[in-house]
Amino acid sequence: MKKLIKSLPALGLALAATMAFAFNMPSNQEEYAIHPENGNWIPLSGLVEGRDYQCDDEGDCTYDAPNGNVIKTGTFLLME
Numbered sequence: 615m616k617k618l619i620k621s622l623p624a625l626g627l628a629l630a631a632t633m634a635f636a637f638n639m640p641s642n643q644e645e646y647a648i649h650p651e652n653g654n655w656i657p658l659s660g661l662v663e664g665r666d667y668q669c670d671d672e673g674d675c676t677y678d679a680p681n682g683n684v685i686k687t688g689t690f691l692l693m694e
Contacts, residue, residue: 643678645657645659646679647667647675647676647690647692648677648690649692656692665693666692666693667691667692668693669690669691672687674688674690
């Protein structure tokens with residue numbers, strides 16, 4: 615029993631480190647959008663919202679990657 619009690623701080627530290635890594639979100643997230651005409655994924659790196667594209671009205675506008683997690687809502691409009 616004493617052995618278990620002495621190892622609790624180490625177990626707590628390991629649990630805290632595991633939780634910190636599990637819930638850590640990446641700070642530089644890649645954004646993608648679906649091209650309104652052909653449906654292909656467009657990487658938005660290098661494009662500026664308001665100048666190169668807009669998110670208007672309702673719907674899903676930008677995604678974190680082609681796996682489908684929505685970052686911004688709105689209709690994606692590409693300004694060419």
